[in-house]
Amino acid sequence: MAEKERGSAGPVLLLGSLFLLAVGQMLLLFAQRSYEAGLTYFRSYQLRLLAHSALLGAEADEEDNNEKRAQEAARFVLQPGARQAVVTLEQEGAGSSVVFHRRRVRAKLENAGAEEVITEQLIQRFTVNFDESWRQLAATYGLVCRGDLTGAEYLPEGTVYASNREVSYPQDIKDIEKFLQDRTVGSDLAAEIQDSGLMRQVYYLQGAGSFSIPKGQKVWGSALIVTASDTSLSLKEGCEFRDRVILLCGAPLSIGENVRLPQALIICKQGITVGKGSVINGLVAAGGSVILKGACQITKDETVVAPFSSVAFIADQNS
Amino acid sequence: MKKEKKLVISFWQRLQQKSREENGFLLLEAAAAATLAVAAAALLSVSFLRLLPKWDYLAARHSLEGAARQLCTGLEKQIGVDSTEVYLFRSGDFSVADCQNVSAATTLRFYYNSSYNSIYRRTEKLLKNTAGVNPACQEGFTVEKWQLRRLNDKVVALDFTLARGKYKASFRHAIYCVNGRVSGDG
Numbered sequence: 091m092a093e094k095e096r097g098s099a100g101p102v103l104l105l106g107s108l109f110l111l112a113v114g115q116m117l118l119l120f121a122q123r124s125y126e127a128g129l130t131y132f133r134s135y136q137l138r139l140l141a142h143s144a145l146l147g148a149e150a151d152e153e154d155n156n157e158k159r160a161q162e163a164a165r166f167v168l169q170p171g172a173r174q175a176v177v178t179l180e181q182e183g184a185g186s187s188v189v190f191h192r193r194r195v196r197a198k199l200e201n202a203g204a205e206e207v208i209t210e211q212l213i214q215r216f217t218v219n220f221d222e223s224w225r226q227l228a229a230t231y232g233l234v235c236r237g238d239l240t241g242a243e244y245l246p247e248g249t250v251y252a253s254n255r256e257v258s259y260p261q262d263i264k265d266i267e268k269f270l271q272d273r274t275v276g277s278d279l280a281a282e283i284q285d286s287g288l289m290r291q292v293y294y295l296q297g298a299g300s301f302s303i304p305k306g307q308k309v310w311g312s313a314l315i316v317t318a319s320d321t322s323l324s325l326k327e328g329c330e331f332r333d334r335v336i337l338l339c340g341a342p343l344s345i346g347e348n349v350r351l352p353q354a355l356i357i358c359k360q361g362i363t364v365g366k367g368s369v370i371n372g373l374v375a376a377g378g379s380v381i382l383k384g385a386c387q388i389t390k391d392e393t394v395v396a397p398f399s400s401v402a403f404i405a406d407q408n409s
Numbered sequence: 410m411k412k413e414k415k416l417v418i419s420f421w422q423r424l425q426q427k428s429r430e431e432n433g434f435l436l437l438e439a440a441a442a443a444t445l446a447v448a449a450a451a452l453l454s455v456s457f458l459r460l461l462p463k464w465d466y467l468a469a470r471h472s473l474e475g476a477a478r479q480l481c482t483g484l485e486k487q488i489g490v491d492s493t494e495v496y497l498f499r500s501g502d503f504s505v506a507d508c509q510n511v512s513a514a515t516t517l518r519f520y521y522n523s524s525y526n527s528i529y530r531r532t533e534k535l536l537k538n539t540a541g542v543n544p545a546c547q548e549g550f551t552v553e554k555w556q557l558r559r560l561n562d563k564v565v566a567l568d569f570t571l572a573r574g575k576y577k578a579s580f581r582h583a584i585y586c587v588n589g590r591v592s593g594d595g
Binding site: 103146149150153213282284285286287288289290308310311312332333401402403404 | 439489490493510511512513514515534535536537563564585587588
């Protein structure tokens with residue numbers, strides 16, 4: 091063939107070379123795309139680490155009462171590529187008696203354009219402070235009611251209580267209700283109590299009807315349990331709480347027989363019924379009347395009005 | 410220099426002339442190209458064979474980093490966020506962390522399991538009286554060193570060595586306890 095058609099192998103070689111070139115280009119393109127995808131993922135990971143680190147740094151600063159770092163924007167250089175990243179920190183903390191702390195950290199690349207990767211992390215904590223009047227009340231009485239006290243004779247001798255006393259449902263508790271009504275509290279209290287105990291957080295029970303903690307249930311962990319005015323709460327016979335609990339009830343509260351509350355602050359807008367053999371250490375304050383159904387023990391403990399802080403929750407958001 | 414340049418140019422012109430006049434010259438070109446290609450392939454394969462162990466090392470290092478990251482992320486969540494109390498102590502050459510979960514009736518223990526040479530997590534639910542054990546570290550990796558130290562009331566320093574096959578890497582990580590306090594020392 092070479093003798094008759096000189097140079098005929100040229101186009102074949104040319105086509106072969108073109109094919110090899112095309113394959114090479116495709117491989118290069120694929121490698122570039124993979125590298126870019128990997129880099130985007132890596133950048134997002136770097137930003138998440140930065141945000142998390144800044145968030146925990148701010149928490150540690152608060153722990154040390156050092157607020158210098160708060161609100162400052164910090165700049166970092168990310169490698170490879172020497173890209174500038176900015177981390178900003180915002181914090182909110184509203185209210186005096188009900189404090190909702192929210193700290194938000196945002197980490198993003200500077201001049202990012204289309205490849206913008208933003209990482210946001212939130213840490214939230216809810217704190218309730220009881221004012222001085224509650225402290226004084228808890229230091230003086232174990233039981234306070236605005237209405238009548240029925241069965242005072244069942245209380246052991248020397249129990250200090252006050253009836254027909256002006257007990258106003260404090261403003262701070264209204265604030266808690268208002269705060270909770272704007273938000274969805276997704277936890278199932280009954281299941282949580284039976285499965286793993288209370289989680290040092292706020293539980294808001296609402297919806298017409300009643301909610302009860304089952305007979306003989308041992309309840310681990312502390313919590314602030316708030317019930318709406320249409321939901322009554324009932325602690326059934328033999329229930330035993332192990333840790334500090336705060337009950338803010340909008341509807342009547344029923345405490346069954348032999349219920350143990352070793353550290354409880356119970357504030358009820360309406361009446362409270364306490365069964366025989368129950369032991370309550372803390373403060374019981376009712377906006378209505380209190381009925382004691384048999385011999386029971388209610389002792390004062392001023393530590394129950396110490397501020398209650400929920401556990402902190404961290405939420406991660408990427409875009 | 411000019412003389413050499415002239416020589417090269419005249420050689421090239423003669424080659425062109427020859428290729429126009431003589432049949433089969435293309436075959437010679439193809440043979441020369443093939444020889445060059447074989448030589449280049451040989452060179453490349455030598456370089457590739459040299460790179461291969463490094464690639465093996467890089468791949469192992471990458472997987473070790475991934476396993477360490479996964480282990481640290483898990484611990485950060487379970488010790489740093491979900492625990493209210495962290496108690497550290499030593500058992501033999503390895504540290505143990507006992508954690509009280511924010512769910513009051515749940516406790517966790519992170520410990521070294523000598524049968525599997527790895528870190529395991531034991532979860533105990535006091536109310537249901539049940540306990541379960543799960544690996545905290547990815548399968549296929551062994552832990553050669555595991556130390557947890559208390560830096561202060563809120564920070565646990567984690568120091569560990571992971572191994573996979575003949576490769577190993579050491580890692581250090583600090584865990585800040587958002588909801589908990591640290592006591593003891595491992």
